[in-house]
Amino acid sequence: MDNKKVERVYTAYASVYDHTFGKAFKQSRESAVRGLSIKPGCQVLEVGVGTGEALPLYPTHCDVLGIDLSEGMLEHAHRRVDEFNLSHVTLRTMDAGNMLLPDDTFDIVMAAYVVTAVPDYRKVVNEMIRVCKPGGRIVMLNHFSNGNKVIAAVEKFISPMCKHIGFRTDLALNTVLEGTSLIVASKKKVNPLRFWHLVECVNKKNGQQPVFANGLALNGHVS
Ligand SMILES: C[S@@+](CC[C@H](N)C(=O)[O-])C[C@H]1O[C@@H](n2cnc3c(N)ncnc32)[C@H](O)[C@@H]1O
Numbered sequence: 001m002d003n004k005k006v007e008r009v010y011t012a013y014a015s016v017y018d019h020t021f022g023k024a025f026k027q028s029r030e031s032a033v034r035g036l037s038i039k040p041g042c043q044v045l046e047v048g049v050g051t052g053e054a055l056p057l058y059p060t061h062c063d064v065l066g067i068d069l070s071e072g073m074l075e076h077a078h079r080r081v082d083e084f085n086l087s088h089v090t091l092r093t094m095d096a097g098n099m100l101l102p103d104d105t106f107d108i109v110m111a112a113y114v115v116t117a118v119p120d121y122r123k124v125v126n127e128m129i130r131v132c133k134p135g136g137r138i139v140m141l142n143h144f145s146n147g148n149k150v151i152a153a154v155e156k157f158i159s160p161m162c163k164h165i166g167f168r169t170d171l172a173l174n175t176v177l178e179g180t181s182l183i184v185a186s187k188k189k190v191n192p193l194r195f196w197h198l199v200e201c202v203n204k205k206n207g208q209q210p211v212f213a214n215g216l217a218l219n220g221h222v223s
Contacts, residue, residue: 001119002119003069003095003097003119005119006069006070006117006118006119007069007070007071010050010068010069010070010072010073010117011070011071011072011073012072013072013073014051014070014072014073014075014076015072015076017050017051017073017076018051018053018076021113022051022053024191025053025112025113025141025191025196026053027190027191028112028141028190028191028196028198029053029054029057029112029141030057031190031198032054032110032112032139032141032190032198033054033057033058033110034057035198035200036108036110036137036139036200038058038059038061038062038108039061039062039107040061040062041061041062041063042061042062042063042107042108043062043063043065043105043106043107043108044058044062044063044064044065044106044107044108044109044110045064045065045066045067045101045105045106045108045109045110045128045131045132046064046065046066046067046110046111046112047067047096047109047110047111047114047124047128048067048068048069048096048111048112048113048114048117048118049066049067049068049073049074049077049091050068050070050073050076050077050112050113051073051076051077051080052066052076052077052078052080052081052089052091053080054110054112055077055080055081055084055086055089056080056084056086058086058088058089060086060087060088061088062088063088063090064086064088064089064090065089065090065091065092065101065106066089066090066091066092067091067092067093067094067096067099068091068093068094069093069094069095069096071093074091074093077091078091096111096114096118096124096127096128097118097119097120097123097124097127098123098127099127099130099131101131102131103130103131104130104131104132104133104134105131105132105133106131106132106133106136107132107133107136107137108132108136108137108138108139109128109131109132109136109137109138109139110139110141111124111128111138111139111140111141111142112140112141112142113141113142113143113167114140114142115140115142115171115176116142116143116144116167116168116169116171117167121171121176125176125180125182126180129180129181129182129203129205132203132205133203134203134204134205134206135202135203135204136202136203137185137200137201137202137203138182138200138201138202138203139198139199139200139201140176140197140198140199140201141190141196141197141198141199142196142197142199143167143169143195143196143197144171144172144173144176144197144199145169145170145171145172145173146195152170156169156170173187173197173199177201181203181204181205182201182202182203182204183201183202183204184199184200184201185200185201185202186198186199186200187199187200
């Protein structure tokens with residue numbers, strides 16, 4: 001799928017999204033945002049913000065920029081911003097694979113159900129790393145291909161069909177992280193079927209040594 005097709009598919013979903021995917025993944029979004037313990041003044045980027053389901057969850061003491069390709073999805077996000085009076089949230093139409101944003105800007109970059117919905121996950125992840133501050137956090141809430149060989153084979157088989165409806169099912173977390181500066185700080189299974197993961201990474205770019213909540217610094221990938 002290219003960006004135009006993604007735009008078309010998600011704009012077509014927009015009016016039913018909140019009643020379907022929006023509802024189904026509500027709990028995991030809540031747990032993702034609440035788990036961030038966002039500090040006052042924190043700069044947050046939400047990539048592929050969609051209809052803005054997660055926006056009311058961010059504390060008003062941080063600044064949130066939500067970007068998305070789909071005008072249809074963003075229209076609903078704008079309505080949510082108005083409805084909840086979210087003056088700390090800004091929305092922009094933007095390709096996550098080519099962000100018109102400066103380097104090292106955000107403390108937290110969130111991508112909920114996005115890396116498998118974009119045409120080129122590598123470009124998007126590289127952009128998330130670029131705009132995230134060294135030592136900042138990159139959070140992905142997503143389905144990643146299963147370690148179980150049988151399930152992985154099914155995921156690989158259905159992926160080409162799923163691409164037509166806006167996502168792929170065959171992407172593994174290791175593939176996403178390979179060759180990047182991201183270190184997994186925590187990873188847990190979420191949603192009723194436990195097929196989805198909440199993965200919090202630290203952006204170790206420019207040789208930045210991440211320091212975790214317990215004060216320890218770490219060198220390699222943790223999974
Ligand atoms: C499955 S939806 C997830 C929406 C929202 N994050 C949520 O949790 O409900 C994927 C979103 O990613 C957006 N998207 C796909 N490719 C994109 C790209 N290259 N740049 C920005 N947004 C993109 C789609 O338009 C859609 O709104």
